[in-house]
Amino acid sequence: MDVNIRKLRDSTAYWMKKDGPLSHIIISSRIRLARNIKNIPFPFRATDEQLLTVIEKVEKILKENKEFYGFQIIKLDNLSPVEIEFLVEKRLISFTLARFSKPYRGILYNTDETMSIMINEEDHFRLQSMLPGFQLKKVWEIINYYDDKIEKEIKYAFNEKEGFLTCCPTNAGTGLRASVMLHLPGLIISNKISESINTIIKQGYAVRGFYGEGTEFQGNLFQISNQVTLGLSEEDIINRLEISIKQLIEKEQKAREKLIIQAKHKIEDQVMRSYGILTNAKIITTAEALNLLSYVRFGIEMGIIARIGYDVINRLMLIVQPGYLQLIKGQNMKKMQRDTVRAELIKEILD
Amino acid sequence: MDVNIRKLRDSTAYWMKKDGPLSHIIISSRIRLARNIKNIPFPFRATDEQLLTVIEKVEKILKENKEFYGFQIIKLDNLSPVEIEFLVEKRLISFTLARFSKPYRGILYNTDETMSIMINEEDHFRLQSMLPGFQLKKVWEIINYYDDKIEKEIKYAFNEKEGFLTCCPTNAGTGLRASVMLHLPGLIISNKISESINTIIKQGYAVRGFYGEGTEFQGNLFQISNQVTLGLSEEDIINRLEISIKQLIEKEQKAREKLIIQAKHKIEDQVMRSYGILTNAKIITTAEALNLLSYVRFGIEMGIIARIGYDVINRLMLIVQPGYLQLIKGQNMKKMQRDTVRAELIKEILD
Numbered sequence: 001m002d003v004n005i006r007k008l009r010d011s012t013a014y015w016m017k018k019d020g021p022l023s024h025i026i027i028s029s030r031i032r033l034a035r036n037i038k039n040i041p042f043p044f045r046a047t048d049e050q051l052l053t054v055i056e057k058v059e060k061i062l063k064e065n066k067e068f069y070g071f072q073i074i075k076l077d078n079l080s081p082v083e084i085e086f087l088v089e090k091r092l093i094s095f096t097l098a099r100f101s102k103p104y105r106g107i108l109y110n111t112d113e114t115m116s117i118m119i120n121e122e123d124h125f126r127l128q129s130m131l132p133g134f135q136l137k138k139v140w141e142i143i144n145y146y147d148d149k150i151e152k153e154i155k156y157a158f159n160e161k162e163g164f165l166t167c168c169p170t171n172a173g174t175g176l177r178a179s180v181m182l183h184l185p186g187l188i189i190s191n192k193i194s195e196s197i198n199t200i201i202k203q204g205y206a207v208r209g210f211y212g213e214g215t216e217f218q219g220n221l222f223q224i225s226n227q228v229t230l231g232l233s234e235e236d237i238i239n240r241l242e243i244s245i246k247q248l249i250e251k252e253q254k255a256r257e258k259l260i261i262q263a264k265h266k267i268e269d270q271v272m273r274s275y276g277i278l279t280n281a282k283i284i285t286t287a288e289a290l291n292l293l294s295y296v297r298f299g300i301e302m303g304i305i306a307r308i309g310y311d312v313i314n315r316l317m318l319i320v321q322p323g324y325l326q327l328i329k330g331q332n333m334k335k336m337q338r339d340t341v342r343a344e345l346i347k348e349i350l351d
Numbered sequence: 352m353d354v355n356i357r358k359l360r361d362s363t364a365y366w367m368k369k370d371g372p373l374s375h376i377i378i379s380s381r382i383r384l385a386r387n388i389k390n391i392p393f394p395f396r397a398t399d400e401q402l403l404t405v406i407e408k409v410e411k412i413l414k415e416n417k418e419f420y421g422f423q424i425i426k427l428d429n430l431s432p433v434e435i436e437f438l439v440e441k442r443l444i445s446f447t448l449a450r451f452s453k454p455y456r457g458i459l460y461n462t463d464e465t466m467s468i469m470i471n472e473e474d475h476f477r478l479q480s481m482l483p484g485f486q487l488k489k490v491w492e493i494i495n496y497y498d499d500k501i502e503k504e505i506k507y508a509f510n511e512k513e514g515f516l517t518c519c520p521t522n523a524g525t526g527l528r529a530s531v532m533l534h535l536p537g538l539i540i541s542n543k544i545s546e547s548i549n550t551i552i553k554q555g556y557a558v559r560g561f562y563g564e565g566t567e568f569q570g571n572l573f574q575i576s577n578q579v580t581l582g583l584s585e586e587d588i589i590n591r592l593e594i595s596i597k598q599l600i601e602k603e604q605k606a607r608e609k610l611i612i613q614a615k616h617k618i619e620d621q622v623m624r625s626y627g628i629l630t631n632a633k634i635i636t637t638a639e640a641l642n643l644l645s646y647v648r649f650g651i652e653m654g655i656i657a658r659i660g661y662d663v664i665n666r667l668m669l670i671v672q673p674g675y676l677q678l679i680k681g682q683n684m685k686k687m688q689r690d691t692v693r694a695e696l697i698k699e700i701l702d
Contacts, residue, residue, distance in 0.1 A: 265634055265691060266634065269632055272631040272632060276624075276627035276632065277624050277627050279627055280623040280624055280630075281620055282616055282619040282620035283616055283620040340616060343620075
C-alpha cells in the first residue's frame with residue numbers, strides 16, 4: 001500500500017472530526033476553483049509530456065514555498081483501483097479524475113485535508129477547500145490564499161473578458177463552485193423535500209447526492225452548489241448561495257420543531273431502531289448503513305442520542321464505503337464479505 | 352387488585368421458567384380433561400344455583416384434601432376485565448370462560464401452575480396440566496393423579512358406552528385434549544411450513560396459534576392437538592400425537608441444520624437485528640414483539656445467543672400482551688401508551 005494512502009486511511013479530515021457552525025444541519029462547506037496553465041492544452045488534449053510538465057510544476061511549488069510545507073502529493077498512476085476508489089470516497093478526488101485514462105494524474109493535499117488540489121483532471125488544477133458546518137466565507141479565505149500563492153509561481157490561462165479559461169465553458173469566469181452538504185431528515189420525514197428542492201433548483205442551484213454529480217440521494221444528504229460561474233464576483237456567488245441555504249436551513253429547522261411536537265415518540269423510535277440495527281446486524285449494505293447512520297445523526301441533532309458525536313457518524317459514513325472498507329482490511333473483498341465486514345466495523349465503532 | 356392476581360402477576364409458571372426435553376423446539380406440553388358432575392346440567396343450561404353448587408363442591412375439595420393444599424381459587428365475578436384478560440394471556444383460562452356471561456366462574460390452580468381447573472366453563476370442570484418441553488406422558492401422570500382425587504369426591508357424568516359426557520360431543524369419551532406448543536422458525540424460513548402443517552392436519556390433528564382456537568399464528572408458534580377423543584384410550588391418544596410431533600421435530604431439526612450450512616450469516620443477521628430492535632425500539636406492538644422474540648429464541652436455539660435463557664423469552668412472550676402489561680403498570684392504558692410501555696419493559700428485561 002502507498003505510504004501516503006495508508007496515512008490518509010488512518011487519519012480523519014478536519015471537516016469530519018470537528019463541529020462547525022450549524023453542524024446539526026450542515027455537514028460541510030466546500031469551494032473548488034478550476035485553473036489552467038497558460039499555453040498548455042487542457043488535459044484531454046494535452047500530450048503525455050505536457051501533462052508531465054503540469055505535475056512537475058506542482059512539485060516545484062511544493063518544494064520551494066513554505067506555504068506548502070505540510071502538503072503531500074500522491075500520483076494516481078501508482079495506485080491500485082481500490083486505493084483510487086478510496087480517494088473518491090474520501091472526497092479528495094472526483095470520479096472524473098479517477099477514471100481519466102491519461103497518465104500524470106495527481107492529488108496534492110495538506111494533512112487535515114482542508115486544502116487540496118487535483119492535478120490533470122478536466123482542468124490542470126482543481127483547487128478544493130473544505131470545512132465542517134456552514135462557513136463558506138472561511139473556506140473562501142483559505143482557497144483564495146492558496147490560489148494567490150500558486151498564481152505567483154504559475155501564469156494561469158486568463159483573460160479580462162472571460163476570466164479564467166476552463167475546459168468546460170460552464171466553469172469559465174470565476175472557475176468557482178461553492179457547495180454545501182446538508183442533512184435534511186426533517187424535510188424528508190415531513191414529505192416536504194421535493195418542494196424545498198424544487199425551490200432551490202428554481203433559484204438556479206444544482207442539487208446532488210452524497211457523492212456529487214450523477215449519484216443518488218443516500219442518507220438524507222444533499223449537496224447544493226452554484227451553477228453560474230460567469231458574470232458574478234466570487235463574493236457574490238458565495239453570498240447568494242448562502243442566502244438560499246439559510247432559507248433551506250430554516251425550513252429544515254421548522255420541520256424538525258413540528259416533528260418534535262407531533263411525532264416525538266415516532267422519531268425516537270426510528271432513531272433508536274436504526275441504532276439498534278447498526279449495533280447488532282451481521283450483514284449490512286452501504287446504502288442501508290448510510291440511511292441508518294442518517295437517522296442516528298438525526299438523533300444526535302435532535303438531542304435523542306448524546307453519547308455519540310458528529311465526528312463518529314461522519315467517519316462512519318465514509319468508512320462504510322466499499323473502497324475504504326477494503327483498504328482498512330488490506331484486501332480485496334467481494335460484496336457479501338464487504339457487507340459482513342462493514343457490519344462488524346460499525347458495531348465496533350459504535351460500541 | 353385481587354391479591355391472588357397480584358401473586359400470579361409476580362410469579363412465573365413452571366412451564367415458562369424451566370427447560371424441558373427438546374426445549375429448543377418444544378415450548379410446552381399440555382393436557383386438559385373435560386369433566387362434568389352427574390345430575391347437574393352443563394353450565395350453559397344450569398341455573399345460577401346449580402353453578403354455585405359446582406363451585407362450592409370445588410371449595411370443599413380444596414379444604415378437605417391435602418393433595419390440594421397448595422392450590423388457590425380465583426372467582427372471576429370479582430375481577431376487572433383486564434385481570435380476566437391477564438388470566439387468558441397466562442393460559443390459565445380460555446376465551447370461552449373469560450366471555451361466559453353467567454356467574455360462579457372460577458379457576459383453581461397450584462402455585463407453579465403445573466395443574467389448574469377451570470370451573471363452569473363449557474363443562475363444569477376443565478382440568479389442565481402443563482409442563483415445559485416435550486413430556487406429554489409426565490403431564491398425563493399429573494393430570495390423571497388429580498382427576499382420580501376429584502373422582503373420589505364427586506360423581507362424574509359418565510357411562511360405559513360414551514365415556515365421560517361433555518357439553519360439546521366432540522369432547523366426549525376421554526374428554527382429553529393433548530397439545531404441544533412448537534417453535535418452528537426453521538420450517539418458516541425454509542418455506543416448508545405449509546407442507547408440514549398440511550401433513551399434520553391430514554393425520555387428524557388440529558393446528559392453532561399461540562392463543563389457541565381461532566387465533567392467528569404469531570411468533571412462529573404452533574399448537575398441535577388431537578381432535579378425536581372417543582374410541583381411543585388416553586394412552587393411545589397421547590402415543591399417537593407423540594409420533595406425529597416427533598416427525599415434525601425431525602423436519603424442523605433438518606431445516607435448521609440446512610439453514611446453518613446454507614445461510615448461517617443471514618440467520619445470525621436476522622437474529623441479531625431482532626435483538627437490536629427489541630433492545631432499542633421506543634414503540635412496539637404485541638405482534639411485532641412476538642415475532643422479534645421468536646427470532647431471538649431461534650438465536651438461542653441455534654447457539655447464536657448464549658446469555659439469554661428460554662425462561663426470559665417465555666416470560667417476555669407473555670408479558671408483552673396487553674392485559675399483562677396493564678396489570679404490571681397497575682392502570683388501564685390505550686394502545687399507543689401500551690406500545691411505548693411494552694418497548695420500555697422489553698428493553699429493561701433484555702438489558
